[in-house]
Amino acid sequence: xxxxxxxxxxxxxxxxxxxxxxxxxxxxxxxxxxxxxxxxxxxxxxxxxxxxxxxxxxxxxxxxxxxxxxxxxxxxxxxxxxxxxxxxxxxxxxxxxxxxxxxxxxxxxxxxxxxxxxxxxxxxxxxxxxxxxxxxxxxxxxxxxxxxxxxxxxxxxxxxxxxxxxxxxxxxxxxxxxxxxxxxxxxxxxxxxxxxxxxxxxxxxxxxxxxxxxxxxxxxxxxxxxxxxxxxxxxxxxxxxxxxxxxxxxxxxxxxxxxxxxxxxxxxxxxxxxxxxxxxxxxxxxxxxxxxxxxxxxxxxxxxxxxxxxxxxxxxxxxxxxxxxxxxxxxxxxxxxxxxxxxxxxxxxxxxxxxxxxxxxxxxxxxxxx
Numbered sequence: 001x002x003x004x005x006x007x008x009x010x011x012x013x014x015x016x017x018x019x020x021x022x023x024x025x026x027x028x029x030x031x032x033x034x035x036x037x038x039x040x041x042x043x044x045x046x047x048x049x050x051x052x053x054x055x056x057x058x059x060x061x062x063x064x065x066x067x068x069x070x071x072x073x074x075x076x077x078x079x080x081x082x083x084x085x086x087x088x089x090x091x092x093x094x095x096x097x098x099x100x101x102x103x104x105x106x107x108x109x110x111x112x113x114x115x116x117x118x119x120x121x122x123x124x125x126x127x128x129x130x131x132x133x134x135x136x137x138x139x140x141x142x143x144x145x146x147x148x149x150x151x152x153x154x155x156x157x158x159x160x161x162x163x164x165x166x167x168x169x170x171x172x173x174x175x176x177x178x179x180x181x182x183x184x185x186x187x188x189x190x191x192x193x194x195x196x197x198x199x200x201x202x203x204x205x206x207x208x209x210x211x212x213x214x215x216x217x218x219x220x221x222x223x224x225x226x227x228x229x230x231x232x233x234x235x236x237x238x239x240x241x242x243x244x245x246x247x248x249x250x251x252x253x254x255x256x257x258x259x260x261x262x263x264x265x266x267x268x269x270x271x272x273x274x275x276x277x278x279x280x281x282x283x284x285x286x287x288x289x290x291x292x293x294x295x296x297x298x299x300x301x302x303x304x305x306x307x308x309x310x311x312x313x314x315x316x317x318x319x320x321x322x323x324x325x326x327x328x329x330x331x332x333x334x335x336x337x338x339x340x341x342x343x344x345x346x347x348x349x350x351x352x353x354x355x356x357x358x359x360x361x362x363x364x365x366x367x368x369x370x
């Protein structure tokens with residue numbers, strides 16, 4: 001007899017594909033606009049000052065000891081920044097881990113998890129890995145959410161978790177706040193009993209938040225991350241909710257989930273909140289400039305964005321445009337394989353020079369297709 005791996009791996013996992021980022025074979029791209037990272041390094045003077053603070057903070061880390069399991073000082077600083085109590089915050093290894101903790105805490109046989117689609121893929125991947133029932137509600141052709149139809153789905157299926165990326169990834173659309181409020185109301189025992197997770201990963205670029213509404217809605221959970229404001233490398237996310245909700249979700253958190261180096265680095269950066277604000281403002285200016293340039297370009301449809309990226313749908317096949325850009329040294333995110341995102345490319349805002357190079361390359365690729 002031989003070992004049969006298929007008899008070991010769960011069917012839900014075997015049927016899935018791993019999270020994948022397409023990078024064609026060939027020379028590495030000169031310009032990387034595919035991962036929704038911040039393109040800006042810190043200003044030199046601030047970088048030197050931070051380097052000194054970081055060196056001191058990191059030198060104090062006892063690498064032979066486990067980190068603070070509760071990340072108490074980090075949570076205190078986060079609470080100060082967010083205007084909540086430390087007991088309302090759960091620190092996580094990126095917001096991906098916060099999503100996983102929510103799914104673990106609420107999951108179970110035949111449990112439903114709902115989200116409008118297309119959206120951040122980790123909601124679905126995390127749910128399906130755990131064998132949960134992922135309930136997807138398709139957005140309109142303009143990627144808008146029909147809240148009445150979505151709430152009908154919630155009342156009929158009664159999921160335990162509802163994920164709303166606000167603004168949405170990969171579309172960049174920010175749903176009207178009244179839409180989110182109606183979903184919170186319906187899921188607060190009015191036909192459905194569910195935690196509504198408002199994922200504000202791109203808050204710094206939208207300027208909109210539901211954090212002040214936590215006291216109104218006991219079923220509201222807000223997710224944040226430092227990954228989109230220049231700190232993707234330290235992998236720090238946070239879950240913010242009532243202290244009661246946080247206490248329950250904390251029960252499924254892995255011990256020492258945020259490492260000591262990330263805690264130390266985040267503590268230093270959080271003492272300089274002006275850094276994130278300045279960088280976000282510069283990216284928003286670039287986003288608005290590039291969207292204005294693209295609005296009347298023939299051969300593409302541009303979707304309005306409130307994030308640090310934008311989505312375009314190309315008249316030529318998206319795969320061809322993606323390869324044409326890559327051949328010119330520019331990597332964007334190719335989403336064309338999903339039916340609802342046919343011929344769609346997601347482009348992260350880069351530096352002004354990178355953005356201009358993208359515009360020139362896109363014009364060259366589109367002119368070839370005409």
